[in-house]
Amino acid sequence: xxxxxxxxxxxxxxxxxxxxxxxxxxxxxxxxxxxxxxxxxxxxxxxxxxxxxxxxxxxxxxxxxxxxxxxxxxxxxxxxxxxxxxxxxxxxxxxxxxxxx
Amino acid sequence: xxxxxxxxxxxxxxxxxxxxxxxxxxxxxxxxxxxxxxxxxxxxxxxxxxxxxxxxxxxxxxxxxxxxxxxxxxxxxxxxxxxxxxxxxxxxxxxxxxxxxxxxxxxxxxxxxxxxxxxxxxxxxxxxxxxxxxxxxxxxxxxxxxxxxxxxxxxxxxxxxxxxxxxxxxxxxxxxxxxxxxxxxxxxxxxxxxxxxxxxxxxxxxxxxxxxxxxxxxxxxxxxxxxxxxxxxxxxxx
Numbered sequence: 001x002x003x004x005x006x007x008x009x010x011x012x013x014x015x016x017x018x019x020x021x022x023x024x025x026x027x028x029x030x031x032x033x034x035x036x037x038x039x040x041x042x043x044x045x046x047x048x049x050x051x052x053x054x055x056x057x058x059x060x061x062x063x064x065x066x067x068x069x070x071x072x073x074x075x076x077x078x079x080x081x082x083x084x085x086x087x088x089x090x091x092x093x094x095x096x097x098x099x100x101x
Numbered sequence: 102x103x104x105x106x107x108x109x110x111x112x113x114x115x116x117x118x119x120x121x122x123x124x125x126x127x128x129x130x131x132x133x134x135x136x137x138x139x140x141x142x143x144x145x146x147x148x149x150x151x152x153x154x155x156x157x158x159x160x161x162x163x164x165x166x167x168x169x170x171x172x173x174x175x176x177x178x179x180x181x182x183x184x185x186x187x188x189x190x191x192x193x194x195x196x197x198x199x200x201x202x203x204x205x206x207x208x209x210x211x212x213x214x215x216x217x218x219x220x221x222x223x224x225x226x227x228x229x230x231x232x233x234x235x236x237x238x239x240x241x242x243x244x245x246x247x248x249x250x251x252x253x254x255x256x257x258x259x260x261x262x263x264x265x266x267x268x269x270x271x272x273x274x275x276x277x278x279x280x281x282x283x284x285x286x287x288x289x290x291x292x293x294x295x296x297x298x299x300x301x302x303x304x305x306x307x308x309x310x311x312x313x314x315x316x317x318x319x320x321x322x323x324x325x326x327x328x329x330x331x332x333x334x335x336x337x338x339x
Contacts, residue, residue, distance in 0.1 A: 012201040056199070
């Protein structure tokens, strides 16, 4: 079964690692961490992500930069802002992000 | 005309982890209902019961305003900002998670369960410096008045958060009716009944029922029995 690849972008590495572990517990999902906008842009071109989650430390203008970058590179990947830093809202955010796209 | 939504107590999500029983008014963790995700900026309302001596081990949060209101018993709080505290019924705790915090919350009593409300609001600003506060609610026992326990303003009654929200507790005697006037146009109010029966905008509510009301400037709350309730005024667009 092909897994849905989810990119998590945020500057708080320990929290990103927690979120990645939570995502990876679901056998249908696979998480990758980018701890800066620059990293996120680079890795987006290399892998087929189905969703991008924006964590703490990434500002709104950086989210817009990433959105524009995806458009310029013809990548249709939903971007969802993550809130809460753990399991509480994570799964609903992923489901909603995928449903809305 | 006011719009409303009713969430009966027995329609909430339930998570039973043995040491924790959590009744969830909105989608949370393993409970996902696309029709019940949030009420405006109010995203989480968990009615939690923690077994004696047990609790939530150290775990992270970011970008969320997290409010805890103990109903029975004591919780022992520790966080990555160096705060260690015990909170008990009659107090309120707030954390602005911002760029990230770690905390733990344990039932400070080895024998008896602790009951508390865990409430999360979307912040009006992301990536703020994390902060923690707890206060004693001096006026919480006042009867037949709306007692403000939370606002957006540091110099106002109660704790403050990074969101244009106002929380009021009510402890009403049977047959008392009061009108709640919203603080801000465009807000909605989520009413959560802690004890007894109340009527809001003509809707009868029982213990632990939730009722959202918006597109109105005010509404009446009538206690049918002696009753306790929490009013959470939040922006519907944020």
